[in-house]
Amino acid sequence: MNTLLKRFLVLLTVIALVFSMAACSPSEEPAEEPEQEEPAEEPEEEEPAEEPAEIDPATVEAAVNSYFSEMPEDIYKIGQADFIEKVANGEDMFVLDIRQADAYAEGHIIGAYNAPWGPAIAENLDKLPTDKTVYVYCYSGQTAGQAVATLNMAGIDAKSVNLGFNYGISKVEGYEDYIETYEYEFGPAITDIDPSIQMALTEYYEGLADVAGTTYANYKISEADLNTLIEEGDDSIYILSIRGEDAYNEGHITGAELLPFGKGMQEGFGDLPKDKTIVVYCYTGQTAGQTVAGLRLLGYDAVSLNGGIGMPSNSPLGWVNQGYPLHNQEGTENVVEDAAMAYFANLSDDINKIGQAEFLEKVEAGEDMFVLDIRQADAYAEGHVKGAYNAPWGPAIAENLAKIPQLPSGTPVYVYCYSGQTAGQAVATLRVAGIDAISVNLGFNYGIAKVDGYEAYLETEANEFGEDVAEVDPTIQAAITDYYEGLADVAGTTYANYKISEADLNSLIEAEDDSIYVLSIRSQSAYDEGHIPTAELLPFGKGMQEGFSDLPKDKTIVVYCYTGQTAGQTVGILRLLGYDAVSLNGGVGMESNAPLGWANQGFELVQ
Incomplete structure (x- = not known):
């Protein structure tokens, strides 16, 4: 190839390279951008949950x-x-x-x-x-x-x-x-x-969180807090009893109004105040709880009294179980006082006692009766009258009141202790509670055990109390509970068991202690024949309560009779009436209960 042709071909190559480089120059229009992906579809937002409806x-x-x-x-x-x-x-x-x-x-x-x-x-x-x-x-x-x-x-x-x-x-x-x-x-x-x-x-x-830690926690009020509000005359509360009308009339919390619980009671809600805290109480708090719920849902500020009035079954909860008082319809008289005074006003001819031999005859005949042994558990376990239940002398008697048959069932309750003396107290308290109680003369040791053949009527198998069979007035229940719990306060003292020994009484008389008042409840003729030095006379019997007002409330009244049994009855009633009374152990003393008793211990009687 000639030289001219070679030069021409080189020139063409150079020109081609120049154009090729120019095509890559940044001065040209930018290359087409790649296609962008469609944005991912955003998830649909859930519609907000429907707001709860307003309360209708x-x-x-x-x-x-x-x-x-x-x-x-x-x-x-x-x-x-x-x-x-x-x-x-x-x-x-x-x-x-x-x-x-x-x-x-x-x-x-x-x-x-x-x-x-x-x-x-x-x-x-x-x-x-x-x-x-x-x-x-x-x-x-x-x-x-x-x-x-x-x-x-x-x-x-x-x-x-x-x-x-x-x-x-x-x-x-x-x-x-x-x-x-x-x-x-x-x-x-x-x-x-x-x-x-x-x-x-x-x-x-x-809403419970709003009242937590306050007087009205859990939509309730304690017995003590309610008592404080009542004593302070707080007019922010309205007390509502929902017990029966009879129960209300027998005794209710001071200031309480009445709306009996039961079917249709809502018709009375319109009369209740909405500008006060309504304190509702019943027997044990359960129906009051129902009532409080209904009232609060209707817009009332209602709470229930802890434990209600209080019954033996829910002790120590409740108003009377805590020792607070009830008032009757007039708001002045005390149901305990009424029952205590009625004890002697209605005293029967048998003075609430039965002879030991007659008692065992009834046991032998299988008569319908309830037998209560108030000796201590060990004595009961060693042997007791057939069918007898054991409530040892003390709080157990009060605790079992509702399990003992009551009038008007017609079932007599025979009570015995060791000598008849504490049984006398028990009989008085049981009868105040409405129980037809009678004490066995001279108890187990000096009465029952002296009857020929008594062993045939004994057993060692324990009898257990059953369910409640009666309803005891709450105020009376509380008073009797206090009575027996009070024995702990005198335990180990001169007046243990609400009694005094012959020797201790003699010492007080010789010391001329003026903190005591000695009261003979024997007959006038027995008193004239011989009585304990300094003793005054108020013969035991129907109507003797009329002489109680002459007795001192600032002294310990030492009551004595013949063997201690009727003195026990008298002490039971006097203590329920607020007197500080005790009985002389064994009374004056008789041959049947020797060596117990004043004269049996060798102390003098005077005329």
Whole structure:
């Protein structure tokens, strides 16, 4: 190839390279941008949950009114023994334990679920069944009363167990067989609750936080706090008794108004104040709990009195069990005083005693009667009259009052001790409580054991008290409880057992101690024949209470009779009336109770 052609080809190559480089120059239009991906579709936001409906007052009011207007005969309660029987039989039911979690964990009724008292109850409403009865228990029955009312208003068939776990369930013989520690978990929601009712009940239980640590914690008030408010004349409270009218008339808390609990009671709610705290009380606090729930849901500021008036079954809870007074309809007289004064006003010809031989004849004949041995447990265990129950001299007598048959059943209660003297006191207190009590002359040691063949009527098998068979007036129960608990205050003193020994009385007389007042209750003729130095006379018998006003309340009254038994009765009544009375051990002393008694101990009588 010639030189010219070669140069031409080189030139073309150079030109091609120049154009090629120019095509890459940044001065040219930018290259097409890559396609951008469509942005990922953002997830749809969930619509906010529907706000809970406002409480419809009409719906809540209708539920409350229905609760009381359709009240069943069982007043939404079940007896503790009946409940345990249902558990034992495996009946189809739902059990709700509203005690705190630690108590539940320690042991609860078989199959029970735990919703501790408070918001947990409202939170689990929709998990409770409506096709079976829900039995609710707490500690004493009182907060369960509130819970049962709220559950029923939510459409749940709920009943509370009488006296709760501590005072009801745990008192049933053999209850331990139906206790477990396995913890049950609530399942999913199974019940539709009216939104308005749900919101009202949620507010109800959340409101407990607002009163925690105050006088009205748990929508309750203590006995002591109520007493303080009454004594201070606090007009911010309105006291409401929901016991029966008869119970109210027999004795009620000072200032209390009456609206008996029961079907239709909601008709009286309109008369209650909404500008005061309504303190509701019943017998043990359970029906008051129901009432408080209804009232609070209607907008009243209501609380219940802890333990109610108080009964033997829930002692020491309750107004009278704590020693606070009741007043009758006039608000002045004392029911204990009335009963004590009536003791001698209505004294029978047998002066509430039976001869030891006659008593054993009744035992042999199998007569319908109740026998109470008040000796100590060891003496009872060694041998007692057939069928006798043992309530050792002391608080046990008061504790078992409600388990002893009362008038007008017609069943006499025969009481014996060692010598007849403390049985005299027991008889007086039992009769004040409405029990037809009679003491066995000279007790076991000096009476029963002196009857030929008495051994044939003894046994060693213990007889156990059963369930309560009677209702004791709360004020009287409290007074008698105080009476027997007071024995601890004089134990080991000159006046132990509300008695004084022959030697101690002689020493006081010789020392001319003016702290005592010696009272002979023997007959006028016996007094004239010979009496203890310084003794005054008030013969024992029907109507003797008319002379009580002449007795001093600033001295210890030493009462004596023949063997100590009628003096025991007299001391029992005088002490219930506020006198500091004791009886002389063995009385003046008779051949039948030697060596007990003043004369049997060799001390002088004067004319």
